[in-house]
Amino acid sequence: MIYRTIIVQAIHGKRGVIMEMKEKKHNIKCNLRDLMWENRIASINQLSIATEISRQTLHRLDNGEAAGIQLETLEKLCNFFKCEITDLFEIEKQ
Template sequence: MPIVVRLDVMLALRKRKAKELSAAIGISEQNISLLRQGKVKGIRFETLDKICEFLECEPGDILDREPAAESAVVD
């Protein structure tokens, strides 16, 4: 998937723990863990907003886009 979740990076930069984030925004630690691992298919804007508010960051600090690998074309 070309969208990469960098929540771990932001938590580390802010010196915060996932458990603190979970308690602050009302999401289970298990769901935070899945998000940190990039194993989710989507995230609600409301949840993303709460995460950004807690970590004092922008959505682009948490979500990144990596270009899709181009398939090799043989002539």
């Protein structure tokens, strides 16, 4: 996943606050949260412990912030959820 950084200025009272927003450059959606729901996994932390995948990696996948995925991570998730790669990822139509 490649992101382009966009800087936005928001006004809060008299002070200006600089916020950084990231715009996606791809249309790949990770269905991690849906699979977690179906398998009664309550949190990223719980999934991290069960799969031995770092919370940071899972968080990035869940939030669409991942630039890529290791094959080992992909295999662990598919084995854990007993699913195919196409169940985990999909290409969103624009």
